[in-house]
Every structure is written in structure tokens, then in C-alpha cells.
Amino acid sequence: MEVVLNNTQIDYPKGKPLHQLIEESAQSYPGNVALTFHHTTFTYSELNVTANRLAKELIARGAATGKIIGLALDRSAEMVIGLLAILKSGAAYVPLDPEYPKDRIEFMLDDSGASILLTSKKYKGHFASNTIEVLIEDALEASKNHSTDNPTVNVTGADLAYVLYTSGSTGKPKGVQIEHHSLVNIMLSFQKKPGITPDDKVLAVATISFDIAGIDLYLPLTSGAQIILADSITAKDGRALLDIVRNQGVTILQATPYTWRMMLEVGWDDYLPIKVFCGGEAMAKDLAERLVPRSKEVWNLYGPTETTIYSIIKQITDANDITIGWPVDNTQIYILDEQKNNLTNGDIGEIFIGGVGVARGYLNRPELTAERFIDNPFASGEKIYRTGDLGKYKPDGDIVYLGRIDHQVKVRGYRIELGEIEHNLGKQEGVKQAVVIAREDTPGIPRLVAYVVLESGQTGIPEKSMLDNWDKALFEVLPEYMMPDDYVLMDIIPSTPNGKIDRKALPKPDYSHINRDGEYVAPRTSNEKLVAEIWEELMGLEKISIFDNFFQLGGRSLVAVKIMARLEQETGKRLPLATLFEYSTVEKLAARLEIDAEAITWESLVPIKPKGSKMPLYIVHGAGLNVLLFNALAMNMDDEQPVYGLQAKGLNGVDEPLDVMEEIAANYVDEIINHDPVGPYAVAGYSLGGLIAYEMAKQMLAMGKEVKMLAMFDTYADQTQKYDSKLKRVIDDSWTLIKQVAYTPVLFLEDPKRTIEYKSREIGRRIQKIFKKLFPDKVKKKESFAAYTNEIHERSLAAQKNYLLTPVNIEIELFRAKKRTFYMDDFKFLGWKPYALKGVRVHDIPGEHNTIFAPPNDKQFAEVLQKCLDEAAAR
Template identity: 85%
Template sequence: MGADLNSTSTAYPKEKALFDLFTDSVNRYPDHVALTFHQVSYTYKELNQIVNRLTRELLNKGAGKGIVIGLALDRSAEMVISLLAILKAGSIYVPLDPEYPKDRIEFMLDDSSASILLTSQKYSGHFASNTREVLIEDALEASEDYADNEPERTVSGEDLAYILYTSGSTGKPKGVQIFHHSLVNVMLSFQKQPGITATDRMLAVATISFDIAGIDLYLPLSVGAEIVLADSITAKDGRALLDIIRTQGITILQATPYTWRMMLEVGWEEYLPLKVFTGGEALAKDLAERLIPRSKEVWNLYGPTETTIYSIIKHITDANDITIGWPVDNTQVYILDEDKNDLVDGEIGEIYIGGVGVALGYLNRPELNAERFIDNPFTPGEKIYRTGDLAKIKPDGDIVYLGRIDHQVKVRGYRIELGEIEHNLGKQEDIKQAVVIAREDTPGIPRLVAYIVLKSGGSGAPDKATLNNWDKALLEVLPEYMVPDDYVLLDTIPSTPNGKIDRKALPKPDYSQITREGEYVAPRTSNEKLVADIWEELMGLEKVSVFDNFFQLGGRSLIAVKIMARLEKETGKRLPLATLFEYSTVEKLAARLEIDASAITWDSLVPIKPKGSKMPLYIVHGAGLNVLLFNALAMNMDEEQPVYGLQAKGLNGVDEPLDVMEEIAANYVDEIINHDPVGPYAVAGYSLGGLIAYEMAKQMLAMGKDVRMLAMFDTYADQTQKLDSPLKRFVDNTWLLIKQIAYTPVLFFEDPKRTIEYKSREIGRRIDKAWKKIFPSKALEKKGFDAYTNDIHERSLTAQKNYLLTPVNIAIELFRARKKTFYMADSEFLGWKPYALKGVNVHDIPGEHNTIFAPPNDQEFAQALQKCLDKAAVGEKNTKS
């Protein structure tokens, strides 16, 4: 049976380099689209010409055979172009995700002895290293003078293609060295199974620091298929990914189980002609049950970085029979016991992998190489890789994955050495001992839990300030996905009789212990039980007390939508999301359900944090239409700072939404003045809400009201064209389009992280609207929250399109996201300077447009906002307009 399993020998062009597969596609399919990023596409011929020119420029800058080049670019077309150019130059690339901690990237550059760092103007001078920095903008411009035919070939399949760093147990990442021919083999094997053709469109979402990105990028390029490259924000947004799949003809997507679950949670119910590649971590039965009927095919993929991306694959057709399958071409898999005996009779052993995919080894780690890359006991002269994974072989030959032997885990698709987290926690002054494990107390939701012994002693849960300090310290040296989700204080770490840490004896955390108000109180009424059961299910918690607080338990907008939708389904009562501000415990929300539906109010004014003696702040919703995301900001502000939100009229699906900016603003002004007739007032708006807040301030000043502060939260001053002549509109829009096209490369590298949550929603609605007109019978029916927010959003856009900005004698406090999201003609003042006659005061806040309210950005944002409010409260009254 073992021999049958490993009968995978297949002829393949071992002499070929990885880029030769791309060049073959160029010759066969020159006019096929090879790459699409946002609205820009490149044919194979166009892409190859750009790559060839850039290759020559890189050679001119010192690239060449065996030269190591670090690549730190945001996700963009230029990132793909650069990868291919580095390979064609004969160099070895080190993929560096710029979102990773600076110290970690600098270590990789130093450890790999990289000679060149290819990066963008955005990151110029950011990384301290001994490399020669080459900016992609300059390189592309200089490359325009070069020939675009194939450069001289300097490498073969026996040369290295990349060094990819994975988590390291000693606290430092380790670099895995992968050959060209190993990548060629896995691409040719994958062309056959799971299969890909020149007509496929593959959505690429993996970061290049994750080895599976090789499948995203090189597999479609090897057959003449199209890569649809998602930027980093889209890749993390299940709704945006689902929109792209539905509207752009995507036929293949490779993602981790975490990402597949995220897409299912945001409304994927229908069948899609999509080939599902799931890898990075184990495929659970419940996830397979949901994916199989919704997709064309589901493939379970397994393989460590050290054996070139994937080594074992399986077409999953039955959720009750999940295995990782059989080896890919030219790959041998052995299940061995501690004495290296081959277990082919269903006994559990460790997975060892041999064949052409085995890496050269870890860079500069001879001791680790001796431990992991051992002599193959079955094929003298070859190496096999010891994975540390447990498995068994079924009678039919399929391999069943059974988890890890050691303390290396996979969480949300990322392979994590728990020792690296423990090592860095141990550096904290107050920590005596730290043990980290991955728990899956809720199926499909793995969590990293750190068990801490303090020098000062203590048990239970650490206080919030301590938690923040630990998280901040870890985020300086580790990627976000390696920061523990939960911390548990113990007097001692449990141990086995032989003195080793007994990880199985580590207690399950009380996930709500930090925030629980007093002792656990069980539901006492049918409504309390209904609410508690829904919270437990949707938030992955156990034994939610009737006094537990939604926000303190980690509740967010997406969960709130699901909770309210479930409550509406169970009770027939629709509640505003903002209900959770005032009725944030199980007890209060259950009591709210007992009120007659007709008595439920949908006022625009929402008390987020109503108590306090300071001047209240009123914040207008953004494109998302609800104000739930302002909660974290409010909770990080001064204890005496009241905060109110303004939500859109019509969210109840009954009231008529407004589509005139002046009327929207007047509605909000009425509610504010009815609540507080005297003032003074501080008004703010997020995104689209900034324009509404501007009109509100204008109206309030005209009424003689004391407006002490007008704040914009990353809002751009878009001026209407309604008063322009058709000719002027045509000229202006044409000129704008020309500038956008001309500066497209620059814009990509200034910040390709566009505000996908807003933009994809806007594009999705337009596509949906057009689809309904063309194919009304096939249009996706919007239900629940989507149904009644869609109309409001469209009307809000109409109001924005028709709103004429006029100067107002007022100052604007502009809170500008440090990471730019949109194309802007004025990136300094976001277009507000002509309209704020008293000036624009700019405050840079962390994050990009969609993450300024997310932890840990919310804390710094809140502090800056509080300073402005306190200063405004004692300042002079704004002059009447």
C-alpha cells in the first residue's frame, strides 16, 4: 500500500526555471489577460514586456545569478511584475509583507544577506539594513529605455527561486530555501489535479510572505489563465471577496478555512461555479458540509513550506470522509514511527515527505537542518523532511491528517511556532513564565491562549492596562496573527510526572471573565434564554450571564447584524443595531423584546455614551449607515465625555429615506437641538458623514447656535458638478481620467490599500442594479439588513452628488488616516481648505480609512480627539456664517 501511495514518478522538465512556464504561456497566449488589479489589466504579451524591461534595469542595479533581493511592496500589479523580474534576473527573492513588524523584516534582510531591497517610495528609508534600496517607481521609469525581448538566461531548475521565512521556535524566523525545479514540478502537477486551464480566472488573496501565494500567482501564469489580484484589505474582507467572485467570473480561489468561513458568514448561500482550494490548516467536517453544495469542487491541500507549498491533495466529495489524500507528482510520503518504521496498516505515525519538492534546507541553521532534513532511509542519497504532523493511512491508501506532534500550530491559516510567542512574552518584566497553546473550544474558531505566571503571583485574568501593554510589546516584534487572543494568569504551570509542561492540563479560559459583571446569572425568562443562546452561538461563548455586556464580550458590527437578524427571525421584531448601546446586556435586550413593535423608536440620535459633564460630541454615520463602530472610540475617551451617534433615517425599512443633503442635515440638527436646545455643540462626521456634518454646522451657525468644533474623520471634500455645463463636466472628467491613468503606477505605490469595504459595496450595488435591469429573474434578492440599507445608501450618494459646497466661516479639525486609501488631488487637506475660512487643522491618526476605529488605533484616535474637544470647549464661539 505504501508503494502504491508513492508511485508518483513522472517526467518533468527539471532543467526549467519557474519563469519558463510563464514565458511558455506568453508564447501560446500572448493576447490572453494575465493579470488584473483593480480596473487595470495586462495581457501576457504586455506583462512580459514590462517584466523583461524591469529585469534589465535590476541587472543594471546589481541583480544577477544567486543575488538575494528583498521585496517589500504592497499588493499591486507591480508586486507581481517585480517577482517575475527578480526571477528572470537569476536572483533569489525574499518576500517581505510591509505590514509585518519593522524589526522582523530587518532581521530577514540581515539573515538572508540580501544585497538589494526592492521597495516603493511609500517605504523609502523605512527599513534599516545593509541593502541597496531600489524604488520600483524609479526602476520602472528607467526600464522604459530598455529592450523588451527576453533577457539572457542565467539560471536553471537547480538554482534557488526564493527564501521564505517561517515562524521560528527560538524567537527568530527561519528561512526556507526553495529550488526553481521544485516549483515547476508542483505547478505541472496542479495543472492536472486539481486542474486549471487557460480559461480560468483565479482570485489571488494570499500575502507573498505565505508560501501558498506561489499557487495564487504562478499556477495561473503557467497555463495562460488570469490572475485577479486582491489588495490586502479585500483579502481580509469576506463580503468583498464574495462580491468579486459573484460579479467577476472567478473560477478558482485558494484560501484558508478561516477565510472560507468568513465568506459563508456574510451571506454565501447560492451555488457558485467555483473550484475551492482550501489549505493552510485542517478542513473541518462542518465547513466541508457547507462548501461542497455551494461550489463546483472542493480540494483539500496539505504541505509544509519546506516541501514546496503543497505535497498532498484530495478532492473532497463527502464531508464524512475528509482526508488529505495522495501525494502530488514526484513526491513520496511516509508515515513513520519513532524508529523510522513505515506504518502502512493504519497505525498513527509522523508524516515524512521526500521527493523533488524537498527544500535545500533552512538558511544558516545547520543544527535545525540536521533535525528536520534527514537522510531518506528508503532512498539512499536523498533527504526527507520531518513535518512534526501526525497521520495514518486508510485501507484505500488515503492519508488522514491528525494534528501536530510538537508545539507548532496553524491558526487562521498561518503556521505559528508557539515558542516564538512564548520567547517574546518572557521578555516582559512582570512575566515569570509563559506557555501558549492553540485552543478550539468553539469548532472552526481557533484561538491562541497565553498562560502566564507573574513574578508577583496572581490568577484569573489580567487587568486591561496590563493586557494592552503585553499586546503592544508583542505587536512591535510579531505579526498581528501571532498575538494571543486570550490571557490566563496561573499560580503555576501544570507539569507531568517527569517535569515537562502538561499542556493538556492547561485550563479552558473563562472567555468572559475579564468583563463579566459579578457572578454568572442564568437566564430567567424565555426571552433572556433566547438572547443568551443566540449570543453564545454567534459569539462562540459558553454560559453567557444575563448581566454580560455585548461590547465587553467583544461584540462588533458584523456580529450585531447577525444577532439582530436572528432575533427578527425568531420574534418577528426588527430592532435597530444601535439598540445595543442602551440595551447592551442580555437582560436589557430581552426586556426590549417585550415592548410592542410599534413602540420601538428609530430616532436618528443614538446615545452611545450619554453620561458625562463635558461638551457632547455628535458623530454622523459613514457609508455603513449605522453608528455601532463608534463605540470603541467613545469608550476610550474621557469618562466625563458624552458621545452620541446619528444614524440614517429609514433603517427601520418603514420611514422614507432622504436624498437631499440639506434635508438629511436638517433632520439631524432637529434631533440634536430637541435633545440639547442650548449647546455648545461639537459635530463630527466619518467619511460621507463628514459632508453631512459640514452642512449641519452651516445650518446651526445660521441659527445662531454655538458650534465649538466641526471635525472630519477622513472625509474628502467632493464638490458637485451639477452647476457645470455638460462641456465642462466632460472636459473635467476626461482630464481627471487622463491624470488617473497617467499616474496609476504612482497611485498604486502611494497606497494600494483602497477602502474596499466602501468601494466594493458601491461597485457591488451598481453591478447588482444593472444586473437586475438586464436579468430581473436572476438577480440576487437582498434580504434583511442589506435590503433596507441598499436604498438608503443609493439615496445618500444622490444627496452627495447634488450637494454644493460653499465656504463657511468655521475651522475644521481634520482627522486624517495615516495610510491613504483613496486617490486624492489634495492629500494634505483632503480638499477642505477653500471651504473652512478659519482654516483646517490636520491630525494624523493611525490606520487607514476603514480601520481608524479598530483596536489598537481607536486608543490613539480617542486621545487626539479628546484633546481637540477639550480645547474647543473653552475656546471662542464660531462666527455666524
């Protein structure tokens, strides 16, 4: 059986580098669309020419055969062009997903010895390394001076194509070295089976830090087919992916079982003429049962990074007969026992892989390379890779995958070395021992559980402060997918008779208590009861409190998709998946995205205190529609501190007010840059004006401008409700009122007089709002200034309602009013923490929301603000 199974030898162009196959595609299909990203399209000819020119620019900057170049770019057409250009330059690349922790990326750059980092203006100076930083925008502009022909660099199939880092059992990632000829072999093999033609459209969703991205990008490009590149947000949204497949004629999609389940949970019930490539982790029977009748073909793909993406593939036609199949071209599979005997009789053993796909080894890790890449006992002079996976042969020669031998696991499609999590958790203060396992107590919902022994001997449920500290520390060094879902404190870790950790004896966590905020509070309304019941069913938990946090309960995007789909089924209301980022408790989700009725106001540049030698501060106003409020603040700042305000366009009653957040921001950015073309810049916003300041900073960073400080003056990060119905908004307003009333006793104890005043005005405002909606004909129309300020109010409200907050690589200085006068979902960070990737620094300032600029509060506010400005300018 072994001879038949491993008789996979076939001639292939071993001496060709991968990019030569792509160049041949460009010659054969010059007018075919090669790449689409949003509204940007490249033909094969355009893509090849652009990559050629960029490659020559990289060569001029030091790229060469034997060199390693790091690539840290957001998912975009430029990302693909950058990868091709590096290959064409003769260098090898290290793919770096900018969403990964900064420390992890910096380790990869240093460990790989990368001489150049190809990145964008967005990440300029962000990663500390010994590389020469090349900005893609500058390099592409400079590359226009180069010729369009293919570079004449001598690159062979034996040269390195990339170094891809995988999770490491010793606590540090390890770099897998893949040569060109290995990639050429897998592409040519895949062209035949599963098969691809120049007419195919491939939806690419895998991060470039995941080796399967090689199939997403290079299989279509070596075949004359089209790549439809999904951005990072779309790639995580099952509904968005399904829409693209249906609307753009996608014929091939490669994804992990996790992603396929997301798509199935959002209503994929019809047949789609698509080839399903399913890899990354084992295919379950129930998943196959759902995929087979809905798609043209279903392929189960298996292979570790160390053997070049995939080594064994199988078309699945029967969910009762799931195997990983047969090896791809020029690949040999052996199932061996501990004595390296080949188990061709159906006994269970470890899967070893040989052939041209076997990597060069781990970069700078000779001992680990020697351990995992051993001499092939069946072919002298060759190496085979020990996968650590268990498998067996079926009588017909197919291979059945049976899980891991060691403690490396696959969770949510990612290969995870549990030892890396244990290593980093064990370094935390007070931790004596840490063991992490993957559990699936609820079928289809795997959870990473950390069992911790403390030096103090404490057992049971960890304190919230302890959990917060661990999560914060781990998130700095580990990707999100490696974060433990649950923690259990133990007095001792169970062991087997021979002294090894008995992982099977680790207890099931008490999911009714872990990661809960405070005591259990039962649902109070029908909506809360509905949401709580759905969470309990789909998350496999009991007695979820209305204040429990979805993510602290271990919630992930797959179960989020199920929750949103069920809510839509039960209520008829379709909520964006991102709702759970901001409305992450039962209470908040049941409230359906409340929205503050205050208008966002913006206007032209106004000099408040224009003289001074320090870095100017530009402040966007809130609902008052002018900048007079900032005068006292500015006057209390240093004599050399210039301050400018931004007022809403249209206050003069002549200009047309803007109603799109991005356009408003772009208008103000233009005014600021026209006033000061060089920078650096400090931008701030008060109340809802902080949202426009946030978008301004985002646009400035994208332009390569240096934003030294982004400040929020008591601004809450409200998220859009643009897809909600009028009825839902009425319901949300009513529920908001209920929450505010419920919080009133707390406010009353702090300041009875002010609470009565504020609540009375708030109730009157809401009654007036309801009256206007019910009896619009009886509302007296405003005239003159009041009329167009009202129009600005309405336009600003439209801009806010349609503005989608997305994370930005920036730090926010949050100036938070000490005195609370109304209920907020997040009193600590005012909702900004998910959006400021570099963190939120909180500064408490005296007063309440409406009095932080009033004497005597303005003086203390100015002192704190000036100190922050000076620190920012000095950085």
C-alpha cells in the first residue's frame, strides 16, 4: 500500500521561482483581471508591471537574493503588489499582519534579521527594529521612474521565498523557511486537483500571517484567475462574505471550518456553484453534511506550515466518510510508530511528511529543526517532517486524521502551541504554575481554559482585577485568538502516576461564575429575557446576568453570528455584528443601540489664541455650534500655546452644511493643513465633536501626517445605528429612558439638587421630541439663524448616525468629567478603548459634562491639558 500511496513523483519546473509562473500568467492573460480590492482593479499586465517597478525600487534600496524583507501592510492591493515585488527582487519576505501585537511583530523582524521593512505611512515608525523602513506610498511613487520589464535578478527554485512564523512551544514564535520550488510544486498540483481555470474568481480572506494565504493569492495568480481580496473586517463577517460570494460570482473560497460555520449560520441555505476549500483544522461530520449539498465541490485540505501549506487533499462527497485523502504531487506520507516502523496495516501512528514541500527548517533554530525534520528512513539523503498528528490508513489508502499527539491544538482555525500561552501566563506576578487546554464542553464552541496555581494558594474564582491584569499582559504578546477564554484557580495541577501533567483530569470550569461582573441580576424586561436565553443556549452557560460581558464570557465571532441570526429570527431586526463590541452585555444588547439626540456640530477654522511658538491645538466644538466656549480654556494655557477652534460649516446661513462624517473631517483637515502644511498636529474634540476629531486624526495618519495628540473632551464613542428602523429607534429611546431612570438613585445620592434639575430638563426635552414626532404640523417652524442652525443640527445628526467607528493605530488622551449627571454604558473609558489601538489615557477633570470649561474648572483643565500637550510635543 505504501508504494502505491507514495508513488506521486511527477516532473515539475524545480528551477523556476514562484513569480516566474505569475509572469507567465501575465504573458498569457494580459487583459484578464488579476486582482480586485473594493473599487480598485488590476489586470495581469498592470499588476506585473507595477510589481516589476516596485521590485526595482526595492533592489535600489538594498533588496537582493539572500536578503529578508518584512512586510507589514493592511489588506489592500498594495499588500499583494508588495509581496510580488519582494519575490521579484530575489529577497524572501516575512509576512506581518499589523493587527498582531507590536512586540510579536518586532520579535519576528529581529529574529528573521530582516534588512528592510516594507510598510505604509499609517505604521511609520511604529515598529522598533534594526530595519530600513520603506513606505509603500513613497516606493510606488519612486518606482514610476523604473522600466516595466521583469527584473533580471537570478532567482532559482532553491532560493528562499518566505519565512512564516508559527506559534512556538518555548514561548517564542518560530520561523518556517519555505523555498520557491516548494511553492511552485503545490501551485501546479492544485491547478490539476482540486483544479482552477482562468475563469475562476477566488475570494481571499486569510491573513498573510497564515500560510494558507499562499493558496488565496498565488494559486489564482499562477492560473490566470481573479483574486477578490476581502478587507480584514469583511474577512471576519460571515454575512459579508456570503454577500460577496453571491453578488460577485465567486467560484472558489478557501476558509477554515470556523469561517464556513459563520457563513452557514447567517442563512446560507441555497445552492451556490462554489468550490469549498476547507483547511486549517479537522472537518467535522455535521459541517460536511451542511456544505456538500450547498456547494459544487467540497475539499478537505490538510498540511502543516512546515510542508508548504497543504500536503494531503480529499474531495468530500459523503459526510459519513471524511478523510484527509491522498498526498499532492511529489509528496510522501508515512504513518510511523515510535520505532519508525511504517504502519500500512491500518494501525494508528504519527503522520510524517516527505517530498519537495518539506521546508528548509526553522530559521535560527538548529536544535528544533533537528528534532522535527529527521532523516527519511525510506529515502536516503532526504528529510521528513514529524507533524505530531495521529493518523491511520484506510484499506483503500485514504488517510484518516485523528488529532494531536502533543499539546498543540487547533482552535477557531488557528494552530496554537499551548506552551506559548502557558509560558507567558507563567511569567505573571504571583503565578506559580499554568496549564492551558482546549475544551469543547459545548459542541462546536471550543474554549481555551487556563488552569493556574497561585503562590498565595488561592483557589476557585479569580478576582476581576487579577483577570484584567492577566488579559492585559497576554494581549501585549499574544494574538487575540490565543487569549484564554476562562481561568480556573487550582491548589495543585493533577498528575499521572509517572509524574506528567494529567490534562484529562483537569476539571470542567464552572461556567456559571467565570468572568462575571458582580452578582447575578435576572432579566427585567422581555427583551433582556430573550437575549439572556439565547446567550445561555448558544454559549452553553447558565444564569447569565444582564450585566455579564459577552467577551468576558468567552464570546467569539462565530457564536456572535449565531446570536445575531437568532435575534433577527425572533424579532425581525437585523443588527450589525459589530453591535457586540459596544453593546456587549445582555442589558446593552437588549437596548438595541441607544443614540444620543445631541447634534454634532462642526465649522471653519477660527483663531482663538493664534500666537505662540508651541505646537497648536485644534479643537472641534460640540452642540453649541461655535467656539466661544473654549476661550477661557485657551486663556488659562501657556502664553506660547496657540489654540484654534473648528466651527460648523453653514453657521453663516449661506454655505451648504455637510452631512457625511468623512467629508466634514476632510474639509477641516484641508483647512488645518492649508494653515499649517508641515505639522505636527494636536487635535481635540468636545462632546460629539470628538468623533470628527477622531476621523480627522485617522485621515491625517493615512496621509502620512504626524498626529502627536488626539484628545477627547468628555466625548463618548457612540456607534452608528444607520440600519435600524424608526420603530426600533423609538424603542431604544424608551429603553434608554428606563436605564437613566434606574440609575437616578445613584446620581441623587451624589447631588440631589443637580440631579433633579438635570432630570427635569431631560424629561422635558424627551417629551418635546416625542411631541414633534407625533404632531409635526403643530410644531412652530424656526426662522433665520434658528432655522439653519437646526438644519446643521439635522445634517450633523445624519453624519453621526452614518459614521462607523473603526479602530485606529493611535493613543487617545481622554479628559473625563469627574461629576456624572447621566447614565453611560462605559464610565471608565467612555467607549473609546476598542478604537484606540495604542491605548486610552484617562485624565479626570473637575465639573460635569456641561461645566468643564466654566470657572474654576477651566483653570485646572487647562493645566492638565497643557501638560499632555507638552509631553506629546516632546515625544
